Amino acid sequence: MADTLKNTDSPPVVRFAPSPTGYLHIGGARTALFNWLYAKANSGRFLLRIEDTDRARNNPDAVKAIADGLHWLGLDWEGDAVSQFARAERHAEVAHELLTKGQAYRCYLTPDELADMRKQAEAEKRAFKIRSPWRDKGPDDGPKNQPYSVRLKMPQTGETVVEDKVQGPVTFANQDLDDFILLRSDGSPTYHLAVVVDDHDMGVTHVIRGVDHLNNAARQSQIYVAMDWPLPVWAHVPLIHGSDGAKLSKRHGALGVEAYRAMGYLPEALRNYLVRLGWSHGDDEIMSTAQLIDWFGLDGIGKSPARFDTQKLEDLNAHYIRDSDDDALLRHIQTLLPEMEGGSETVKKLAENDGWTKLKLALPGLKPRAKTLCAIVEGAAFITAERPLTLEPKAAKLLDDDAKSVLAKLRSQLETVDAWQPQTLEDAVRSFAEDTGLKLGKVAQPMRAALTGRTVSPPVFDVMAVLGRSESLARLADQSS
């Protein structure tokens, strides 16, 4: 935590600035998390801004999806989300100030002319660089009543150094940076202008974003310089790649966070997984939010890209499921169920016969066996199963004639059990096995098959306790002979 502004008087201000193109994808979620943690770790402020400068990208549903995703992850921002589009006038104002200061100029090059120049450069196999003839003309030299764009007069010699907290100092030769557009010919601001003006106006002190913006930082820093504004601290974090090392695609991880929620992941697990992608604190793997806030710093962020690994996410999720208390888990399941396949039917069934009570009772047995909430629901299917149970093939195979006669004998034994509790039931079954000279497994496996219709389940004694006396005995009777 050796960040420069850490010990200065003013607390840092950071922001997450997604463009509203779709859902909150996994890379964006991590960027948001890093920003949020940085703010929390340094008693700073975390703001949200929607980069909707390009109206074609505007999409209210996307804004909502992003907000929902952030809320679900527990990343709350201060105040209302800022709409970049709404601030277009201010952006134009700054562009005009730059114009009067002589730091920018009116460029009458048309998009068509530019396209031709680009094509020609390509044909000649040389790097295309915009050299606007208007750069050195006077402010009144242009044609009257012609649309023009406003370009920043970038320095043409020397170099621009981006002092980056993650990447280190990154040097760009100014001759490689051309005069980019601040204001389009229709008067609307471009992204570069808008980001800088908004970050400045919002008091953003630290810009933490993906490395795909590193080159932009060189350009953008020249706007700060031209306006004589203090530069923010930059921190460009590496991107997240798919499991095959290629760019994140839908197949492996580029899903929205809501997709992970629907798959039964816990927000704290996803957060823990995401923070370890690119950031580390020694050998620590499982970290509470409080620890994260305590430990997070820009100096712990690595420079190389990470691959998304579902298995590790699953493992983390399993950890958090095991550590969750039953009521919290139940609430999560409750909100998730309606979105799951066949979930509404399960909800209906759980509403009958004390289903929820039974589920809660079964949770301790289900938790260590599940990697996701969906797996818990799946494992709890025996609770809502209706008699006579449909048996899985393997379970049916277990219930051969021998097994069925064992179950018949066992069932009459169990009828005499008064306290229908796991321990007493286990005692009863164990002594039954001993008396009949059978190994416990020879009794328990057929029981499991009869009780759940499966070969895998929580301990059979727990299952019987959850199911209750009459249901348990009835299911055993169904498979007795």
Add this chain to the structure above:
RNA sequence: GCCCCGUUCGUCUAGUGGCCUAGGACGCUGGCCUCUCACGCCUGAAACACGGGUUCGAGUCCCGUACGGGGCGCCA
């Protein structure tokens, strides 16, 4: 093509010149526990991209090569 950045077990990473016969985690082997499956515990295999320097000494510093990534819009 040009400009930036990166490269430690399959994956995420620790490592800031000697503590490294390179540590942890996920996954994978084998085993223990055990009514099944998990959990838990114990084991094992598995990496410093390559080539040159610098240094008494390099995973750690420098240069080059290869590979990978990002960027080169009146998109964000």
